Each structure stands twice: as C-alpha cells, then as structure tokens.
Amino acid sequence: MREDIKLNDRAATVSDQMIERFEKIIEPEIGLDIYNLGFIYEINLTKEGHCNVIITFSEVGCACIGEVPVAIKQSLVEIEEINDVSVDVVWSPAWQMSRISRLGRITLGISPRGVH
Numbered sequence: 001m002r003e004d005i006k007l008n009d010r011a012a013t014v015s016d017q018m019i020e021r022f023e024k025i026i027e028p029e030i031g032l033d034i035y036n037l038g039f040i041y042e043i044n045l046t047k048e049g050h051c052n053v054i055i056t057f058s059e060v061g062c063a064c065i066g067e068v069p070v071a072i073k074q075s076l077v078e079i080e081e082i083n084d085v086s087v088d089v090v091w092s093p094a095w096q097m098s099r100i101s102r103l104g105r106i107t108l109g110i111s112p113r114g115v116h
Contacts, residue, residue: 001019005040025068027062034055039057040055048083055090
C-alpha cells in the first residue's frame with residue numbers, strides 16, 4: 001500500500017486485495033485509477049468487518065463523485081474480511097498532482113520524478 005495512505009492494522013492485512021480493486025476503479029476524465037491518482041487518504045477496518053474509506057477527488061465538480069464511492073463499496077465487499085463499506089469524501093487536505101504515483105505519472109505522460 002502507498003505510504004501516503006493511512007491504514008489501521010486490520011486494513012493492512014488485506015491491503016493487497018484492496019489495491020487490486022482500487023486499481024480497477026478508473027476516474028473517467030483523467031483515465032487513471034483512483035489508487036494511482038492518490039484519491040485514497042485513509043482506510044480503517046473494524047474487527048466486525050466494517051471498512052471505512054476516506055477519499056477525495058481532483059475537484060469538486062469531478063464527474064465521477066457519485067460513481068466512485070459506489071464502485072469502492074461494490075468491489076471491497078468482495079473481500080472475505082469485509083462485510084460492509086462506507087466511503088467519506090473530504091476536501092481537506094486538497095488533492096494535489098504530487099499525490100499521483102510514479103506509475104500514474106508515467107501513464108499520464110508526466111515526469112516520473114514528481115510534481116512539486
């Protein structure tokens with residue numbers, strides 16, 4: 001899991017499975033997945049199997065604001081340890097291009113050294 005995503009210990013145990021699913025959820029305007037875009041800020045998983053995901057978007061008017069939380073919920077409940085999912089959208093801290101992963105920058109044709 002990316003170092004800039006805060007995880008509790010229980011979420012960390014299924015992080016590889018989460019990454020696989022996040023990488024399949026594409027932001028349609030940018031054409032890159034939400035994981036490599038850096039939209040995910042925090043993930044917490046309770047012992048009862050409730051997963052809370054805190055995300056952001058590149059802008060308030062992002063066309064996928066309604067679709068992405070639904071896709072996250074649908075994909076994460078497929079993981080055996082997760083029974084239900086809630087998604088909180090936050091605007092602070094604001095998303096910045098520097099959150100795009102190295103792979104994401106290469107895919108988008110941005111310098112892989114990062115944006116500062």
